[in-house]
Amino acid sequence: MRNLVIEPTSKTPKVILNADLGIFEITGRSIPEDAIGFYRKVLDWIEEYSKSPLPETVFKFQLEYFNTSSSKCLLDIFRKLERMHKNGHKVQIRWHYDSDDEDMAETGQDYQALLDVPFELVPV
Structure with a gap:
């Protein structure tokens, strides 16, 4: 499988x-006008990867800011990772946030509460 x-x-x-290392990252700002269009290729790629994942998959999120439509797409990504976890694959989500950014910490906690997958909050 090719990396994206x-x-x-x-x-x-x-x-x-x-896909070679099972390490995924999304970093920066996410305020696209068409979040669904932007994240479609990411979601499709994860769907394909989930058919034959590595023994361990780590997904690092380090977003400075994201809009409402991006938040829905992130939840869709988390749900795919949760499904992999429930299917017996080792999955770890790491939510990195600026230690001074209470909103981003709270958002990570909200996602963590919604999901049944290892979800680590990492202040930086």
């Missing part, structure tokens, strides 16, 4: 989905 790398823009985050 999407370079950041002023409105979209950097995305690195490395």
Whole structure:
């Protein structure tokens, strides 16, 4: 399976989905006008990866800011990871946030409460 790398823009985050290592990252700002269009290729890629994942998958999220439509897409990503976890695969979500950003910490806690998958809050 080929890795997926999407370079950041002023409105979209950097995305690195490395199938060889099972390490995925989304970093930066996510305020695209068409979040569903932007995240569709990410969701499709994860769906394909989930058919034959590595023994361990780690997904690091380090977003400075994201809009409401991006938050729905993030939840869709989390649900796919949760499904992998429930199917017996080791999955770890790491939510990195600025230690001074209470809103982003709270958002991570909200996602953590919604999901049945290992979800680590990581202040930086």
